[in-house]
Amino acid sequence: MFKDRIIIPACFQKRILRQLHRGHPGIDKMKTVARCRVYWPGIDEDITSFVHQCHACARAAKSPVKTTLESWPTTTAPMDRTHIDIAGPCDGTYYFVIVSSYSKWLEVLQVSNIASSMMITKLSELFSRHGYCKQLVSDNGTQFISAEFQTFIKSRGI
Numbered sequence: 511m512f513k514d515r516i517i518i519p520a521c522f523q524k525r526i527l528r529q530l531h532r533g534h535p536g537i538d539k540m541k542t543v544a545r546c547r548v549y550w551p552g553i554d555e556d557i558t559s560f561v562h563q564c565h566a567c568a569r570a571a572k573s574p575v576k577t578t579l580e581s582w583p584t585t586t587a588p589m590d591r592t593h594i595d596i597a598g599p600c601d602g603t604y605y606f607v608i609v610s611s612y613s614k615w616l617e618v619l620q621v622s623n624i625a626s627s628m629m630i631t632k633l634s635e636l637f638s639r640h641g642y643c644k645q646l647v648s649d650n651g652t653q654f655i656s657a658e659f660q661t662f663i664k665s666r667g668i
């Protein structure tokens with residue numbers, strides 16, 4: 511024994527490394543587990559080189575960092591926030607999709623083109639019925655970031 515740790519003879523060290531690496535926990539986690547159970551001179555270096563030789567760990571290290579998903583804040587009034595997007599083409603037709611985040615009220619409008627002017631016309635119709643929304647959310651498609659569209663929404667305080 512070395513304090514509370516079992517000293518592992520050389521012939522079993524590889525097997526212990528494989529056990530410590532079960533589930534590919536990474537170098538730090540392996541060292542933490544090893545430090546309260548097993549010991550041999552140079553165990554930390556052996557853990558490091560063992561993980562560096564693992565193809566699965568190397569592949570996982572190369573994949574991009576996953577960003578955490580965040581939900582939109584909850585809205586408290588019908589026209590607080592409206593989400594817009596374009597679907598299609600479906601059989602040569604586009605659909606302008608508008609959803610209220612508060613009520614989930616959905617409008618799907620068939621449109622002959624997806625230019626900024628068409629989006630403005632359709633939103634103007636919607637706003638004339640429901641009032642202006644405070645916030646408009648899109649995927650920043652070209653028709654939604656155009657100067658024409660930006661002028662339209664800014665002049666309405668959106």
Ligand SMILES: [Zn+2]
Nearest residue numbers: 534564566567
């Ligand atoms: Zn691994």
